[in-house]
Amino acid sequence: MSLTSKDTDELNLWSEKPFWCQPWSIILTGILVIIISLIWPAIKWITLLLSIIIVLWWILFLWLAPNLYRAQIGNIDQDN
Secondary structure, rough: OOOOOHHHOOOOOOOHHHHHHHHHHHHHHHHHHHHHHHHHOOHHHHHHHHHHHHHHHHHHHHHHHHHHHHHHHHHHHHOO
């Protein structure tokens, strides 16, 4: 069975999130935090630590969460 565009929209985690929790805002916030840490306090290990945390945050919220959401919705649809 193929998915229609309506089914694809229903599988989209981002359609349920507010504007401040969209992929563009998550990426922009991470980039801004890294840039600010380069300027102030300008300590390289703090910037590195923040960068690692932000990349993990991006992986969690931009890749893992949407995939798990689609899998969960798919399991619910199959149960019905």
